[in-house]
Amino acid sequence: MFRCGFCGAEFPSEEEAASHMMKHLSEQLEKQHQAVSQTYLLMAASQLTQICLISGRRPEEAMDIFTRVYELLKNWHGGAQPKDDFMRWLEQQWGDKESG
Numbered sequence: 001m002f003r004c005g006f007c008g009a010e011f012p013s014e015e016e017a018a019s020h021m022m023k024h025l026s027e028q029l030e031k032q033h034q035a036v037s038q039t040y041l042l043m044a045a046s047q048l049t050q051i052c053l054i055s056g057r058r059p060e061e062a063m064d065i066f067t068r069v070y071e072l073l074k075n076w077h078g079g080a081q082p083k084d085d086f087m088r089w090l091e092q093q094w095g096d097k098e099s100g
């Protein structure tokens with residue numbers, strides 16, 4: 001008899017035990033994936049909240065900003081756009097705040 005180390009179920013062959021334990025492994029990986037996804041969502045929510053608090057913008061406006069920053073950073077990182085585009089956008093944000 002082969003015993004599963006996770007749940008203690010017993011199997012007549014090593015093959016059956018191994019394929020059963022693969023199910024536990026994929027469950028664990030799925031849980032990890034969900035945890036990582038949730039971490040990113042929480043980080044995004046935290047950033048959006050900061051944008052709202054610091055700039056006095058509404059959540060809808062902050063979401064637009066967040067999406068725009070994400071696109072700019074992604075393009076910059078991917079080499080599609082030069083850093084200047086991002087810097088220009090940042091300067092615009094400062095300009096808005098001074099005038100408004």
Ligand SMILES: [Zn+2]
Pocket residue numbers: 004005006007008009020021024
């Ligand atoms: Zn098991």
